[in-house]
Amino acid sequence: MGVAMAGIAFHLKDTNKPVDELVSALFERPCREIAPPNRREFDIRRPSDVMVEVFDDVCFVYSNELVWGILDNPEEADTRHIFATLNRPELILGFCNYDSGGSYGYAFIENGIMTRSRLETVEAPGRAPLQEYGLPKEFETRWLSAPSYLEEDEGALPEERVRIYYLPAENLQVAEFSLTSRMLYEALVISFGVCPWDTDAKSNSRFLRLETKPVENIPSTFPQSASDVEQSAAISDESIAAPKKGGIWSSIASIFGRSK
Template identity: 45%
Template sequence: MTSVFAEPATEIPLPVSVRFDIRNHSDVMVQTFGEVCFISNDDLAWPLIRDDGREVARLHAALGAPELLMAFCHYDSGGSHGYAVFENGRRTRTRLQTSGLPDMPALQESGTPLAFEQRWLGARHYVEADTAPSDDAERVYFLGDREVVVPARDLTGRMLHDGLDALFGVCPWETLLTPTYRFFRLGAERAPDGEPAISRARPIAANKRPWWQFL
């Protein structure tokens, strides 16, 4: 973990403090599903998704040069969903959908859409009766005879779910599989009750507990 973040990392024994939060720069959660590993930390993933030109070579090497790497964010409470896909260390696709973030467009993307995105990009949609037809935010996309419906604001989140299933065989917040968990604290070792360092990349809205804190 030290090589991944290029700073000291100490494994935290269970049980983990209720203040542990992967939106803090110092807090890292690792989930392993067989050969698939998820490293959850906001400051690790967010720059790779937001900045299309962000360098990934050092991280790719530190992770053992995997053929396939995905950085993603899944913030239901803040309305931010996105992913960046790297094949053999080269960025091939990025899509980020946000809501209310200053100086950022509602949707930014690059690269050719991947197979798991195609069915949603070509999906039919309808407009909810009480909204104006020109308001994309109120569009509702659907598959088949409306067996699956997704509001436009959640479209990238649904694509992310499908992409994780398609590329890695598991979506960590929607699976019956039980992973192996490990937790780490970045930076110099501190007293157990010390306050974590706040994220340098994004402010923390603490009005809703993330899914992984219920584990």
């Protein structure tokens, strides 16, 4: 089963901040926590469904609604509200990983400023398959400038042959159609030490549902209060080009769906 995940990652400055208040402030809408959902009851591609997962001080807020506009239109994306609500973190990384739909991307928001983004939408008709903004990061450059070759396939037409990028020193090979997903994996690991769909690290998760009524005059930041995130959640990844698979992301894989 493939991964269907999107959202933002950042370092928490206050690990005791109430999760429901943080989510409500991000979306400017009331929300309520729900029990860990059963299959097909929850999908972060729905505007109402939000999941929060915390690895130590690294927080992931999963929501397509929160991040898709940033990835799809980085030049005009207004990230000021997110930046202020999260208490001005040095780095916010927006991302999407939709395996079945072939949409992969990431956006670096550094000190509140969009500096770099890349969005690949392989199976989205009527739009450019690749959108980029800003200069590539060092970890991207090593792949974008890596040697490559066309995979041998006697039965394939020349235009159907797959290009393979490889790093001989690290014995790594990645197909061209998986290159953005590979670089997303590296962006998360380099920036935060974890890729949530490819790790054995323990995490705490919460599931929330947004209400339709907007919140009026909600503050961007909140005072400290005790609220621990206690429940684990999971999803699996069968196709992303990453060093290892499995881990805790295996027990509720289907609740997030399969495609964008």
